[in-house]
Amino acid sequence: MMSIDELALDPRAVEDRVRAPGFGGVVTFLGVVRHVDERGRSVEALEYEAYDSLALAEFDTIAGEAGERFGNVRIAIAHRVGRVASGEVAVVVCAAAVHRKAAFAACQYAIDAVKARAPIWKREVYADGSAAWKANEAHA
Amino acid sequence: MMSIDELALDPRAVEDRVRAPGFGGVVTFLGVVRHVDERGRSVEALEYEAYDSLALAEFDTIAGEAGERFGNVRIAIAHRVGRVASGEVAVVVCAAAVHRKAAFAACQYAIDAVKARAPIWKREVYADGSAAWKANEAHA
């Protein structure tokens, strides 16, 4: 259910990992690279770098926690690494549950946890070619 | 940004209506027809019927309310009508915002309001061929 890859993300394919009979609510979060940062600087791309094995294990841990909190939920997380241009999708989190309330809660829990805890770092690349590492939480 | 149609829904196309530069968080809700109802009866399909003009106006109203509550958000709502087989998507709600918190809140607000207020009715069709009208809220 979890993946980290340099290829462009396909949100529908990630959704398909969680869709299952009886799961009436599916909530998908797309994290899209913004074209300006908090200080108004023009951003061309973000460059993501992951400690893959640890990040995938953390995704599993997060999904397990969501299940403990919100009951019978199915969670899929796909994170892109490498250069992601502004306007492109950097992360997809899908949560499916029997009812929509649990699906929303689980999806939001999972993306919050991914941003706070997954060993994934990013660098903003500006229009002038300069770049700066950012705290993971800053981008969406 | 709003649609009511008998054709199968394409969630990515609905998402594309709300994606825009600077909107870093996109949240999509899919309401999927469940194969059993609350009493465990096997459901083959739901048949949806809408008062189209009023329902589309209500979608616009709901999107306006979400903007008042959650700031700069873009909302798209697509509802399918006619026969929707179990496992298929009956409704798609997308919300985009600069930050994910507002996108989640707006998407959840919009689907809750659609279920509670949009003039759309549904009938459960059971495996034995019988059918029953349902309150809109019951299904997801």
Add this chain to the structure above:
Amino acid sequence: MTVRLIAFARARELLGDRRSIEVAAGARVSDAWSRLLEAIPDLSEVRGVRFAVDGTMSEPDRVLHENDELAIFPAVGGG
């Protein structure tokens, strides 16, 4: 005067192929609804009936006019 009718869900099924109703000049939505209940008593089973006139949600005391379109349907949501 003639008021056109549309209906949805259970109300549509019960209304059958009736497309209009005759009411007195100055009649209100509630008057038209009473006439319909007399003609089709089963309409009383429509849960929390709601009305719209010419595409706008309307209360039962709304005054009708010649050729208005009266929509009749069950309450939405809350189930």
Add this chain to the structure above:
Amino acid sequence: MTVRLIAFARARELLGDRRSIEVAAGARVSDAWSRLLEAIPDLSEVRGVRFAVDGTMSEPDRVLHENDELAIFPAVGGG
């Protein structure tokens, strides 16, 4: 003994092409980190440095063994 090194983000850039470090038998993560800081003082700018050993998050007092893989990276999130 030899401990293999990997690093991420700013720590990776500062570590350059160094792939291992020699430490005394019984050395802990903190000992390896001190040796690295001596060799590459700029590593002190890594924000909230964290460690993993053989793919498991580890505290600085974790004892290292021959051929362990020590991962070094900045704190995640919270920014």
